[in-house]
Amino acid sequence: MRCLGLDLGSKRIGVALCDPDERVATPLTVVERSKSRAQDHANIAKLIAEYEVQAVVVGLPLNMSGKVTAAAQSATEETEQLRLALGIPVHLYDERLTTVTADRSLMELEMKADARRRVVDKVAAAVMLQAYLDHRRHERRMEAP
Numbered sequence: 001m002r003c004l005g006l007d008l009g010s011k012r013i014g015v016a017l018c019d020p021d022e023r024v025a026t027p028l029t030v031v032e033r034s035k036s037r038a039q040d041h042a043n044i045a046k047l048i049a050e051y052e053v054q055a056v057v058v059g060l061p062l063n064m065s066g067k068v069t070a071a072a073q074s075a076t077e078e079t080e081q082l083r084l085a086l087g088i089p090v091h092l093y094d095e096r097l098t099t100v101t102a103d104r105s106l107m108e109l110e111m112k113a114d115a116r117r118r119v120v121d122k123v124a125a126a127v128m129l130q131a132y133l134d135h136r137r138h139e140r141r142m143e144a145p
Contacts, residue, residue: 004053005129006044006082007095007121008075009033013040014121016129017051022136025129027122037078041085048086055088059095059128093135095128 005025007014013031018024028051031043047053058079061071068076076092083090 001054002052003055003057003129003133004028004044004048004051005125005132006056006058007125007128008058008078009121012121013044014123014125015044015047016122016126017053018129018133022133025126025133027119027126030119030121037081038085041082044082045086048088053088056082056086056090057093057129057132058082058090059125060092061095091132093128093132095124095131 001022002020003018003022003025005014005016005018007016011033013033015028015031016025017028018026028047031040031047034040034043044056048056058075060075061069063069063072079090079092
């Protein structure tokens with residue numbers, strides 16, 4: 001099943017895509033926020049159609065203790081809107097430290113700050129989506145007889 005990962009930000013939405021076998025998540029693009037969530041969701045719907053995506057995973061930005069932050073509440077509300085707008089399953093998944101992990105990885109590649117800012121959102125989406133895929137694979141192994 002092909003999944004799209006979303007890192008919802010106030011200015012940009014990082015987007016990642018996995019292969020049909022759900023093994024590897026890769027950064028795809030960054031959707032610049034418009035003044036309308038409906039337009040943002042329409043842009044995501046275009047990607048879903050283009051890449052034949054069957055499910056979406058949205059990062060849930062909990063704080064380090066697991067408490068729901070204002071950003072997490074906003075992500076939860078937008079996830080509900082996405083479920084209605086997209087017509088495919090939309091899941092929330094804990095994204096703690098994904099942006100930090102993505103930024104550190106890009107720094108290790110010696111990318112300049114300006115270049116990192118342009119790609120960190122889609123890399124963070126890929127980190128989150130990969131964690132989701134790994135978690136699902138682990139759950140399937142645990143359920144197998």
